Amino acid sequence: MNRNVTYLVKAGVIGALYVVLVAVFSFSSFGPIQFRIAEALTILPYFTSAAIPGLFVGCLIANIIGGAVIGDIIFGSLATLLAAYLSYKLRKFEYLVPVPPVIINTIVVGILLKVAYGFPEGLLALMSGVFLGQMVSAFGIGLILIKALKPFSKFIQD
Structure with missing residues (x-):
């Protein structure tokens, strides 16, 4: 399959998963105490650079659908983009990948x-x-997700 198509499909699947997880767990995804289970996906840049746009677009769509204010839609999504990029840069250090998010x-x-x-x-x-929600999602669930996905990494890595 064409590399560009594969990249877009990976990014699209990651974005869609993020949106679905935020929607399904919307009761804890918004508000003053946030526990976004979707944030566990922020470890995916460990495996593929396609996670960078995927997480960004997923967060953008989830925030729009979730009724976020315009500042959150813009800056919250840009924060996810920056965090995903920095996580990708840290991919050689598995346990540091969740730090940027x-x-x-x-x-x-x-x-x-x-x-x-x-x-x-x-x-x-x-x-x-x-911070507490991010620690549970990105570090707790995220690091478990890295371990669980490693056997399948040849299918998702760049």
């Missing part, structure tokens, strides 16, 4: 919850809620 989303989403949504909690409290 945790740090970037803690800061960006925390600020968005305060500024764009006007939640009354303090900024540090909002960031702490995002």
Whole structure:
């Protein structure tokens, strides 16, 4: 199969999975305390660069469908894009791959919850809620996902 087609299919599947996971678990995907199970997919740049646009577009669509404010749609999605790119750059260090999504989303989403949504909690409290959710999703579930996908890596790696 053509490399470009394969790349687009991988990116599309990753984006679609992200959207579906956010939609199915919408009760915990939005709000001052966020636990997005879809964030476990942020480890996928470990396997393929197609995860970078896939996660970005998936987050963008999920935020639109989920009723996010425009600032969150733009900056939350850009935060995911940056985190995915940095995770890809760290792919040689398996246990560091989840670090960019945790740090970037803690800061960006925390600020968005305060500024764009006007939640009354303090900024540090909002960031702490995002941090905890990211740690469980990206580190906890994400690292388990890396281990589970390794036997299939020849099918998903670049």
